[in-house]
Amino acid sequence: MSETWFTEQHAASGSSVGFRVRATLHEETTAYQRIAVYDSTDWGALMVIDGCMMVTARDNFLYHEMMTHPALYTHSTPRRVVIIGGGDCGTLREVLRHREVEHAVQVEIDERVTRLAERYFPELCEANGDARAELRFEDGIRYMADCAPGSVDVVIVDSTDPVGPAEGLFNEAFYRSCFRALGAGGVLVQQSESPLVHLDLIRSMRAAMRRAGFGACATLPFPQPSYPTGWWSCTLARKGTDDFADFRAADAAARPFTTRYYNAGVHRAALSAPEFLVQAFAGG
Amino acid sequence: MSETWFTEQHAASGSSVGFRVRATLHEETTAYQRIAVYDSTDWGALMVIDGCMMVTARDNFLYHEMMTHPALYTHSTPRRVVIIGGGDCGTLREVLRHREVEHAVQVEIDERVTRLAERYFPELCEANGDARAELRFEDGIRYMADCAPGSVDVVIVDSTDPVGPAEGLFNEAFYRSCFRALGAGGVLVQQSESPLVHLDLIRSMRAAMRRAGFGACATLPFPQPSYPTGWWSCTLARKGTDDFADFRAADAAARPFTTRYYNAGVHRAALSAPEFLVQAFAGG
Numbered sequence: 114m115s116e117t118w119f120t121e122q123h124a125a126s127g128s129s130v131g132f133r134v135r136a137t138l139h140e141e142t143t144a145y146q147r148i149a150v151y152d153s154t155d156w157g158a159l160m161v162i163d164g165c166m167m168v169t170a171r172d173n174f175l176y177h178e179m180m181t182h183p184a185l186y187t188h189s190t191p192r193r194v195v196i197i198g199g200g201d202c203g204t205l206r207e208v209l210r211h212r213e214v215e216h217a218v219q220v221e222i223d224e225r226v227t228r229l230a231e232r233y234f235p236e237l238c239e240a241n242g243d244a245r246a247e248l249r250f251e252d253g254i255r256y257m258a259d260c261a262p263g264s265v266d267v268v269i270v271d272s273t274d275p276v277g278p279a280e281g282l283f284n285e286a287f288y289r290s291c292f293r294a295l296g297a298g299g300v301l302v303q304q305s306e307s308p309l310v311h312l313d314l315i316r317s318m319r320a321a322m323r324r325a326g327f328g329a330c331a332t333l334p335f336p337q338p339s340y341p342t343g344w345w346s347c348t349l350a351r352k353g354t355d356d357f358a359d360f361r362a363a364d365a366a367a368r369p370f371t372t373r374y375y376n377a378g379v380h381r382a383a384l385s386a387p388e389f390l391v392q393a394f395a396g397g
Numbered sequence: 398m399s400e401t402w403f404t405e406q407h408a409a410s411g412s413s414v415g416f417r418v419r420a421t422l423h424e425e426t427t428a429y430q431r432i433a434v435y436d437s438t439d440w441g442a443l444m445v446i447d448g449c450m451m452v453t454a455r456d457n458f459l460y461h462e463m464m465t466h467p468a469l470y471t472h473s474t475p476r477r478v479v480i481i482g483g484g485d486c487g488t489l490r491e492v493l494r495h496r497e498v499e500h501a502v503q504v505e506i507d508e509r510v511t512r513l514a515e516r517y518f519p520e521l522c523e524a525n526g527d528a529r530a531e532l533r534f535e536d537g538i539r540y541m542a543d544c545a546p547g548s549v550d551v552v553i554v555d556s557t558d559p560v561g562p563a564e565g566l567f568n569e570a571f572y573r574s575c576f577r578a579l580g581a582g583g584v585l586v587q588q589s590e591s592p593l594v595h596l597d598l599i600r601s602m603r604a605a606m607r608r609a610g611f612g613a614c615a616t617l618p619f620p621q622p623s624y625p626t627g628w629w630s631c632t633l634a635r636k637g638t639d640d641f642a643d644f645r646a647a648d649a650a651a652r653p654f655t656t657r658y659y660n661a662g663v664h665r666a667a668l669s670a671p672e673f674l675v676q677a678f679a680g681g
Binding site for chain 1: 402404406408410411412413414415416417437438439440456593594618620621622626627628656657658659660662663665666667669670671672673675
């Protein structure tokens with residue numbers, strides 16, 4: 114096709130984000146969703162699921178680094194990591210950059226997401242063959258419910274929006290499974306949409322995490338051009354402590370791998386909430 | 398009209414941002430540019446100049462607060478402020494929240510921008526009648542060149558993109574005018590586009606500021622859904638010192654006015670550059 118634009122119109126916020134594309138690389142309907150991959154002119158490969166942008170080759174580093182490194186540098190010794198969702202494997206790659214990690218399981222419900230990532234986003238899948246990596250294709254809600262108590266150090270919920278297959282990942286029952294599966298000092302981190310237009314959802318997630326046994330939460334914003342409003346967030350919860358400021362800043366500063374967005378200063382900065390979030394989260 | 402979408406396709410980055418709109422409130426061609434105002438369904442009034450989104454009622458607080466408060470809390474005693482551009486008057490309003498300010502001049506080349514802001518964004522214009530405010534409608538480049546040396550504490554360059562009328566605001570000659578007009582410890586701040594897609598421009602601005610006599614610069618990123626990529630920045634320069642960390646944090650924390658994005662923690666956080674900016678600005 115000639116150059117055109119793929120645009121995601123986000124009805125709930127009346128805003129849209131688009132990229133110029135020059136080819137449709139793939140389209141299919143899986144057992145769970147409709148997946149399309151486009152070749153964009155400026156952002157590389159672009160994967161779209163059910164009309165929502167999931168990942169571009171150019172800007173995914175923002176999301177994947179922020180979904181991973183703050184959580185892993187918050188835990189004292191992150192050896193056992195579970196990723197729920199994360200089918201593009203970019204989060205898995207970032208997790209495995211941490212030498213302390215001994216085992217990282219990615220539990221993606223739709224194997225086709227990973228197979229298409231291997232073809233169109235090979236750079237995100239470069240750690241899939243790591244001996245510490247385990248790729249499972251099954252329901253993440255059941256996986257977490259069946260986890261042995263105290264068997265996990267970090268749970269990363271890298272899912273689609275809270276509709277369809279991912280809906281069950283945003284409620285107290287799921288957070289209770291995570292809480293039980295985590296050991297002492299365990300960390301849960303979940304993508305938590307745009308602070309500018311999904312504040313009700315974020316507050317509801319934080320309240321449900323607390324009811325499930327976690328203490329205070331921290332919501333870390335970061336830029337993400339391919340998601341609605343261009344500004345996104347992850348929300349962290351810790352088992353057994355409410356403190357997010359005592360992350361391993363020295364280790365983060367001396368990290369033995371390269372990053373493009375994350376560093377110790379960015380981690381600390383992301384913990385400084387904008388005033389409207391301070392107000393929205395007052396009392397919790 | 399029935400509901401439709403206004404979309405800005407940013408050709409240089411192959412990305413677009415759009416808002417759902419339900420009415421065109423105004424359209425005109427002035428001596429300088431084409432201005433349109435739409436009524437959006439979720440973001441309030443939306444002003445567009447030459448096809449580029451300028452301001453929405455809902456998200457302008459991010460831009461206006463970050464264009465103002467970091468600069469004014471960096472200066473020890475900001476009494477005399479010049480705003481170049483800023484025709485929607487939102488920056489002027491934020492400047493006048495600072496009690497130390499004795500005189501704030503807004504120098505906008507196109508009076509029609511301000512007249513339309515008064516009609517469609519009255520909340521941004523609520524300080525226009527302040528006795529300390531002076532609204533001038535003339536060329537900002539000439540205004541800065543004619544300023545008495547040392548007569549200004551803070552210069553805020555709140556302009557459109559560096560094409561058309563604003564092109565002359567992004568070069569060494571203009572920065573030399575600013576440097577001469579500023580007193581000791583004077584602060585220059587300029588909107589500096591998206592760190593994700595305009596990095597060459599930002600580096601060129603910083604280099605030109607240094608050649609004009611300023612020391613090191615600081616580029617502070619912030620979210621802005623209505624601008625390309627949803628992530629924007631301002632760049633600060635100081636006359637006589639390279640230090641941006643010693644801003645008046647206690648005053649910022651005890652500010653006698655309300656904000657929605659800015660606070661002392663956000664100010665400090667914005668000074669922590671993401672890793673790719675650390676690399677891009679290494680050596681300058």
